[in-house]
Amino acid sequence: MDIDWTTTRLSRFFPLFGEGVRIEGPGGAGLPEFLLQAAGIDPDYLARRVQTVFLNGRPVDDLSRAEVRPGDRIALSAALPGLAGAVLRRGSALAAMRRTITWEEAPRGKGAAGLTAATLLLFNLVASERGPDLLARGVSIPAATLSAFVERNFPRGVPPGDTVRIDGRPAGGDPWWRGLSPEGLHRLRVRPAPA
Amino acid sequence: MDKILRIQMGAEGGPKAKTEPLPAAYAGLGGRGLTSAIIAHEVPPSCHPLSEDNKLVIAPGLLSGSAAAMSGRISIGCKSPLTGGIKEANAGGMPAQMLGRLGYAAVVLEGKPKDDTLYRIYLGKDKVEIRPDNSLKGLGNYALAEKMKAEYGDKVSLISIGPAGEMKMAAASIACTDMEFRPTRHAGRGGVGAVMGAKGVKVIVVDDAGCGVRRPKDAEAFKEANKKFVEGLRKHAVTGQGLPAYGTNVLTNVINEAGAYPTKNFMWGRFANCNKISGETQAELENARGGEGSATHGCHRGCVIRCSGTYYDKDGAYLTKQPEYETVWAFGGNCGIDDLDAIATLDRLCDDFGLDTIETGATVAVAMEAGVAAFGDAPAAIRLVKEIGAGTPLGRILGNGAAVTGRIYGVERVPVVKGQAMPAYDPRGVQGIGVTYATSTMGADHTAGYAVATNILGVGGNVNPLRPEGQVDLSRNLQIATAAIDSTGMCLFIAFAIMDQPETFQALVDLINTFHGLKLTADDVTALGKRVLSLEREFNRKAGFTQAMDRLPDFFRKEKLPPHDVVFQVKDEDLDRVFNW
Numbered sequence: 075m076d077i078d079w080t081t082t083r084l085s086r087f088f089p090l091f092g093e094g095v096r097i098e099g100p101g102g103a104g105l106p107e108f109l110l111q112a113a114g115i116d117p118d119y120l121a122r123r124v125q126t127v128f129l130n131g132r133p134v135d136d137l138s139r140a141e142v143r144p145g146d147r148i149a150l151s152a153a154l155p156g157l158a159g160a161v162l163r164r165g166s167a168l169a170a171m172r173r174t175i176t177w178e179e180a181p182r183g184k185g186a187a188g189l190t191a192a193t194l195l196l197f198n199l200v201a202s203e204r205g206p207d208l209l210a211r212g213v214s215i216p217a218a219t220l221s222a223f224v225e226r227n228f229p230r231g232v233p234p235g236d237t238v239r240i241d242g243r244p245a246g247g248d249p250w251w252r253g254l255s256p257e258g259l260h261r262l263r264v265r266p267a268p269a
Numbered sequence: 270m271d272k273i274l275r276i277q278m279g280a281e282g283g284p285k286a287k288t289e290p291l292p293a294a295y296a297g298l299g300g301r302g303l304t305s306a307i308i309a310h311e312v313p314p315s316c317h318p319l320s321e322d323n324k325l326v327i328a329p330g331l332l333s334g335s336a337a338a339m340s341g342r343i344s345i346g347c348k349s350p351l352t353g354g355i356k357e358a359n360a361g362g363m364p365a366q367m368l369g370r371l372g373y374a375a376v377v378l379e380g381k382p383k384d385d386t387l388y389r390i391y392l393g394k395d396k397v398e399i400r401p402d403n404s405l406k407g408l409g410n411y412a413l414a415e416k417m418k419a420e421y422g423d424k425v426s427l428i429s430i431g432p433a434g435e436m437k438m439a440a441a442s443i444a445c446t447d448m449e450f451r452p453t454r455h456a457g458r459g460g461v462g463a464v465m466g467a468k469g470v471k472v473i474v475v476d477d478a479g480c481g482v483r484r485p486k487d488a489e490a491f492k493e494a495n496k497k498f499v500e501g502l503r504k505h506a507v508t509g510q511g512l513p514a515y516g517t518n519v520l521t522n523v524i525n526e527a528g529a530y531p532t533k534n535f536m537w538g539r540f541a542n543c544n545k546i547s548g549e550t551q552a553e554l555e556n557a558r559g560g561e562g563s564a565t566h567g568c569h570r571g572c573v574i575r576c577s578g579t580y581y582d583k584d585g586a587y588l589t590k591q592p593e594y595e596t597v598w599a600f601g602g603n604c605g606i607d608d609l610d611a612i613a614t615l616d617r618l619c620d621d622f623g624l625d626t627i628e629t630g631a632t633v634a635v636a637m638e639a640g641v642a643a644f645g646d647a648p649a650a651i652r653l654v655k656e657i658g659a660g661t662p663l664g665r666i667l668g669n670g671a672a673v674t675g676r677i678y679g680v681e682r683v684p685v686v687k688g689q690a691m692p693a694y695d696p697r698g699v700q701g702i703g704v705t706y707a708t709s710t711m712g713a714d715h716t717a718g719y720a721v722a723t724n725i726l727g728v729g730g731n732v733n734p735l736r737p738e739g740q741v742d743l744s745r746n747l748q749i750a751t752a753a754i755d756s757t758g759m760c761l762f763i764a765f766a767i768m769d770q771p772e773t774f775q776a777l778v779d780l781i782n783t784f785h786g787l788k789l790t791a792d793d794v795t796a797l798g799k800r801v802l803s804l805e806r807e808f809n810r811k812a813g814f815t816q817a818m819d820r821l822p823d824f825f826r827k828e829k830l831p832p833h834d835v836v837f838q839v840k841d842e843d844l845d846r847v848f849n850w
Binding site: 083085086088089092093123125126128131132133149151152153154155156157158159160161162168170171172173174175195197198199201202226 | 505506507508510511512514515517519520522523524526527528529539543544545547548549550553556557576594694697698699700701702704705715739740743744747762764765768832833835838
């Protein structure tokens with residue numbers, strides 16, 4: 075299903091990136107190239123702002139050596155407080171402290187040609203800075219994830235001032251999200267409501 | 270800040286106060302440096318923590334009461350009833366600044382009353398008043414604050430205990446009031462509240478009326494250093510943006526992603542519903558609900574990071590301060606609870622009863638593993654914490670922490686070191702933190718080795734991150750650096766900015782030097798950290814601590830932690846090298 079949402083409060087949707095959205099990029103690409111092509115995150119932003127990167131839950135130190143494969147899970151975060159925040163940082167001087175979980179390049183076979191699908195999670199400032207652009211472009215989300223998110227965050231229905239269209243038709247009914255298919259992926263596009 | 274106030278609670282005829290000049294042996298020390306020095310020199314290591322021989326030392330930082338930013342931390346030290354070793358717990362709030370302006374380097378509570386009379390202490394300009402007040406018995410910290418406000422107004426600050434401290438529970442905290450006169454800032458760890466309860470002191474009212482701001486030796490240079498320090502904090506992504514926007518709970522999603530988020534009493538490294546309680550979700554909820562200081566708020570005057578906030582319930586009524594990452598984890602993922610309102614309620618209860626949220630959350634999780642309640646059952650968790658506040662037989666067990674509760678219920682998986690519950694990072698995921706948990710003088714403590722990097726302080730030279738033993742060296746260096754920073758009384762969250770920005774670190778050193786007329790160097794700071802740790806280690810040794818206590822519980826070496834399926838791998842002989850310098 076395609077869901078078009080205009081909202082008076084875009085930040086409501088940023089926590090959705092903590093659940094993960096599906097993106098597609100060139101198979102066999104390194105992380106920077108993949109993120110640029112699949113999510114419009116340019117390498118300069120990645121280098122400057124994204125201080126902590128996970129590939130399949132493992133902190134990555136050298137992005138150029140990390141190649142994205144089908145089904146991978148990528149998470150991006152800005153700099154974090156605390157010792158753990160420092161330890162998990164990309165290229166941290168304290169990297170020895172998380173040695174057992176650090177991502178290491180390992181033979182995984184040749185990357186697939188064509189498009190590769192991965193799950194992208196954006197945390198904290200990265201979600202608020204890159205989220206609006208991604209939401210405007212549209213993101214693919216597992217149906218169950220989106221249904222649970224909507225049910226939890228909009229229990230009283232579409233907020234005043236917001237409009238929702240599902241496959242081109244205005245969403246209605248009570249509760250309206252029950253009309254979402256529970257299977258597959260939904261395409262969600264969110265834009266700010268005109269002032 | 271050139272004097273110490275000693276109050277002998279067991280004096281003949283009632284408590285007696287005595288002010289003395291700061292002894293030379295304690296000169297140049299503040300915060301943890303001063304509390305640990307006094308405890309190490311004056312308290313018999315083998316004494317019972319609740320006995321008359323123990324002392325409760327309350328010390329502001331070296332710059333508290335001045336115009337220096339971030340200088341409002343207060344350290345509280347004693348022999349811990351939870352660990353049996355030396356303890357320093359610190360908190361934000363207003364008392365540190367006010368004690369500094371009153372000129373106190375430390376307030377020391379000594380002895381204990383001969384009966385169960387409860388006392389209140391008033392500290393004002395040139396005035397110390399101690400009087401019995403049994404009407405305060407059993408009051409929660411919030412009701413106590415209201416009562417004190419009616420008498421003294423809201424321009425004073427409070428250092429107080431709730432019912433848990435009165436009952437001398439090993440998880441009892443000491444509350445400090447914040448800028449809104451709410452008892453939300455706690456010296457939480459190690460049962461310091463029980464020691465204050467044993468001294469028979471319910472509340473210390475700190476009133477700095479008539480006292481000016483503390484003046485630096487070199488006013489112009491100090492002003493310039495403070496300006497640079499604040500600029501450095503504001504321009505850094507963590508202290509200037511991440512922490513103000515999301516608070517410390519910004520860590521939830523990331524630690525979970527790393528597979529190091531202790532879940533359901535350390536059974537897993539990921540909590541499936543963590544996004545429901547993440548800092549991002551919390552900030553969005555707080556912003557949507559609105560209210561004064563909702564998602565961004567300071568805990569004391571002079572804070573420029575403002576990592577805290579105010580948590581309002583769904584009807585817009587004040588519930589508690591913004592729960593911190595450790596609290597959200599302790600009652601959240603660790604108990605399998607994914608409801609922020611329930612977690613905020615638990616935070617409020619802990620603040621009111623005067624309980625350490627880390628210890629209490631860890632204890633509830635151990636009780637859940639024992640079958641006392643089901644993981645994820647938020648109403649049951651609330652009920653259990655209320656049992657502690659009411660002092661029921663079950664509450665007395667829970668209020669004495671995770672180790673006691675695990676022993677009584679026969680639970681093997683009890684995440685404690687030296688009797689103190691672990692914070693919110695699984696040491697199998699981030700093994701270097703496990704080194705610090707194991708070897709810290711304080712018991713499992715996430716703040717014992719903070720992110721003050723070796724490249725700034727030069728403690729121990731360069732460490733090769735690819736060497737397995739690197740984490741031992743790093744833990745040592747971090748513990749040294751942290752002990753030094755703790756001794757300044759500065760908020761630890763300055764660590765990132767001073768780590769990344771040499772000019773901000775220099776501004777911090779300049780702040781201290783220009784204020785006190787000193788010429789400290791990074792080497793001096795390192796030497797101070799080593800001195801503090803050595804004092805603490807020696808106290809613990811005399812209290813009966815051995816190398817065998819510098820270990821993690823056995824299950825961390827046996828049970829693989831999903832999703833990375835790792836166990837704690839640092840060898841015992843490497844742990845024993847941490848304090849070789």
